[in-house]
Amino acid sequence: MAAEILEVDDSSFESEVLKADQPVMVDFWAPWCGPCKALSPVIEELAGTFGDKVKFTKCNVDDNPVTPGNFGIRSIPTLIFFKDGEVAEQIVGAVAKSKLEDAINKVL
Amino acid sequence: MKDVKYDLVIIGGGPAGLTAGLYAARGRLHTLLVEKVSPGGQVLITDWIENYPGYPEGISGPDLIDKMTEQVKRFDLKIESGEVVSLDVTDSIKKIVLSDRTITAHAVIIASGATPKKLGVPGEDIFFGRGVSSCATCDGPFFKDGVLAAVGGGDTAVQESLYLTKFAKKVYLIHRRDQLRAEAILQERALANDKIEILWDTVLSRIDGLSNVEEITVEHVKTGEKTAISVDGCFIWVGIQPITDFLPDTVAVDSYGFIEANADMSTSVPGIFVAGDARNTPLRQIATAVGDAAIAAFSAENYIETVKNEA
Numbered sequence: 149m150a151a152e153i154l155e156v157d158d159s160s161f162e163s164e165v166l167k168a169d170q171p172v173m174v175d176f177w178a179p180w181c182g183p184c185k186a187l188s189p190v191i192e193e194l195a196g197t198f199g200d201k202v203k204f205t206k207c208n209v210d211d212n213p214v215t216p217g218n219f220g221i222r223s224i225p226t227l228i229f230f231k232d233g234e235v236a237e238q239i240v241g242a243v244a245k246s247k248l249e250d251a252i253n254k255v256l
Numbered sequence: 257m258k259d260v261k262y263d264l265v266i267i268g269g270g271p272a273g274l275t276a277g278l279y280a281a282r283g284r285l286h287t288l289l290v291e292k293v294s295p296g297g298q299v300l301i302t303d304w305i306e307n308y309p310g311y312p313e314g315i316s317g318p319d320l321i322d323k324m325t326e327q328v329k330r331f332d333l334k335i336e337s338g339e340v341v342s343l344d345v346t347d348s349i350k351k352i353v354l355s356d357r358t359i360t361a362h363a364v365i366i367a368s369g370a371t372p373k374k375l376g377v378p379g380e381d382i383f384f385g386r387g388v389s390s391c392a393t394c395d396g397p398f399f400k401d402g403v404l405a406a407v408g409g410g411d412t413a414v415q416e417s418l419y420l421t422k423f424a425k426k427v428y429l430i431h432r433r434d435q436l437r438a439e440a441i442l443q444e445r446a447l448a449n450d451k452i453e454i455l456w457d458t459v460l461s462r463i464d465g466l467s468n469v470e471e472i473t474v475e476h477v478k479t480g481e482k483t484a485i486s487v488d489g490c491f492i493w494v495g496i497q498p499i500t501d502f503l504p505d506t507v508a509v510d511s512y513g514f515i516e517a518n519a520d521m522s523t524s525v526p527g528i529f530v531a532g533d534a535r536n537t538p539l540r541q542i543a544t545a546v547g548d549a550a551i552a553a554f555s556a557e558n559y560i561e562t563v564k565n566e567a
Contacts, residue, residue, distance in 0.1 A: 181394045182300030182318035186293045195318045205271040210397075219401060220467050220487065223395045229525030242300075244339040246355040 151195035153188075154205045156221050161207070164229045166233040168203055171255040174242055175206040183242035184225040191227075198252055202229075225234040229255045261530040263560050264553075265352050265361040267340050269299025272532025272552075273367035274324040275306075277281070278364075279553035281331035287562065288359065289335045291351070296321045296367045298496075299542060301391040302412075303419045307439075308542045315501050317393070320542070342500045345525045348563060353502075362463070363527045363556040364501070366515060367447060370496035370533040370540070375407065379463030380492070387469025387489040392416040395489070396423045402488035402514050405430055405472050407460050413493035414438035415447050420491065421451040427455045428485060430474055465543055490543075498534045510536045521552035527563070529556050 155163045156174065165172045175191055177184035188206075209216040209224060219228060219235070224248040227250055229237040237251045261375040264280050266273050267290030270558075280287040289295075299305070303319035309318075343364065350373040352359045354510050374380055380388055388389035389395040396419060404424045409431035413565050415438070429446065434456050436443045446452050455474060461482065462473045468489055498513045504526040509525035514536040521529045531548035533540045 178394075178397070179393075181395065182296060182321070183293075183391065183394060184304075185318060186296045186300055191292050193337075218385055222387050222398045222468060223389050223391070225394075226385060238385075242293045244355070245337055246339050 150189070150192035151199045151204070153191060153195055154203065156205045156207050156215075158212045161212075161215045163204075164205060165230055168230070170203055171203065171236070171252075172203040172205060172230045172232065173252070174221075174228050175204075176209050176221050176224050176228070177206055177226055178210045179208075180210060181224050187242040188227050190248065194245065194248055194252065201256055202252055227251075231255050260362055260542050262286050262361040263304065263361065264288075264363050264365065265290060265350070265359060265503075266291075267352070268297065268366045268367035268369050268532070268534075269295035269335065269365065270299055270369045270532060270545065271321075271542045272369065272549040273297075273365070274321075274328050274366055275546040276531055277328045277333040277335075277367045277550035277557075278324075278331065279550055280296055280556070281328060281333040281559050283553065285557060287333060287370050288361075289333060290338045290340060290354065290359075290488045291335060292337070294337060295325045295335065296413045298371075298551035301393055301417065303393040305542065306565060317334045318528050330345050343504055343507075343528075345504055345506060345528055348527065350527060353390075355444075363529065363561045364554045365521075365531055365532045365549070365556055366500075366507075366523075366534055367545075367552075368499040368534050370500075372493065372500045373495045373497045375460060375492055375494055376395045377460055379465070379469075383463055383465060383490075386467065387465065388448055388463060389491050390493060392419045392491060396415065396420050399424050399489050401425050403486065404428070405460065405485065405490040406493065407431075408489070408493065408495070409433060409436040409438065409564070410493065411438045411442060414442040416491065416493060417452055418442070418445055418520050421449055424488075425451065427452050430458050430460050431456060432459050432477055460490070460492075467523060496533060496540070500534055512536075519551075520555040521548055522555055527556075528561055529559075555558075 338354040532545035
């Protein structure tokens with residue numbers, strides 16, 4: 149079952165991601181990015197499966213200049229998994245669901 | 257007769273896979289299209305398509321894929337996301353092994369396409385996603401007023417370098433030969449563009465930086481002279497390699513790994529067909545991929561009818 153993804157921005161990033169009490173995945177994306185669009189249904193599926201253990205969020209790099217810069221993002225889609233406010237895993241590009249599941253299992 | 261899940265499984269959801277799916281669905285074959293992520297393929301990283309007939313103004317890659325997907329959905333083509341790990345073709349019933357399940361079919365169309373090739377230079381992997389890219393539409397906007405390097409001389413390299421000039425103040429187009437391979441119209445545009453400087457007879461030899469790309473080193477192939485250039489990013493378009501790592505050895509490929517096919521898109525293994533960029537073919541375009549796919553679906557349909565009648 150697919151689930152909704154929480155939209156985070158420069159102002160909510162610290163509270164929603166860095167200070168979250170569970171692992172958080174952030175999908176850095178933009179409307180002009182084809183592979184981001186292809187990846188989003190996969191992320192929604194994963195949120196349906198792992199949503200109780202991992203918080204799934206997305207950050208639009210077009211609207212938020214600060215956060216992507218802080219993490220040196222120069223390519224999208226980039227997925228970063230945060231655990232206790234630290235970067236635990238980082239994946240660049242639209243990869244298969246199984247690769248994302250591997251990353252999720254590592255941060256759990 | 258043994259239980260077979262599908263008549264036809266199509267591997268890959270780019271233009272070839274979607275077109276094969278369109279014909280198969282209209283032919284009322286019981287068909288599944290398996291795509292690693294979701295439909296699109298390399299077209300998703302193409303900013304603007306001007307050589308696919310029917311769109312006089314051109315169309316963006318993602319928009320074209322949206323239209324193709326919408327069209328197959330009208331005919332109820334079943335699409336699932338899944339990564340094909342291997343293909344067992346020893347029996348007349350083909351087994352398609354996915355990372356999480358195995359499915360069976362009478363016939364398979366391989367439309368798995370290709371992926372951008374790497375150069376294999378130091379720094380390329382470390383800085384991937386940190387200034388090294390092969391998707392101008394995804395990553396070009398990160399380099400507003402920046403200086404970029406682009407490597408290659410074919411259609412993709414030239415087309416996408418032109419796109420990068422919308423953001424960057426300068427694009428060095430690095431090409432190992434003394435003339436471009438791209439379509440003449442693209443060459444004309446690149447040569448006329450003030451932001452593009454072509455470095456002829458030059459190869460990229462390394463990429464350096466701290467956390468992101470900061471500098472590249474290029475080498476002139478005739479003089480051997482090395483030059484360091486400060487850049488903010490480096491885009492690599494030096495051709496493609498087929499995505500065929502799941503293929504059994506019995507499916508014949510050429511020396512580059514592209515699948516050998518007959519005029520009816522059949523391969524060396526009965527019941528296995530191929531379409532699009534994964535095929536050994538002189539030209540890889542959307543127009544050729546959809547042509548391959550229509551033939552492959554037609555041939556697969558004939559094959560399936562024959563095996564069902566024999567059973």
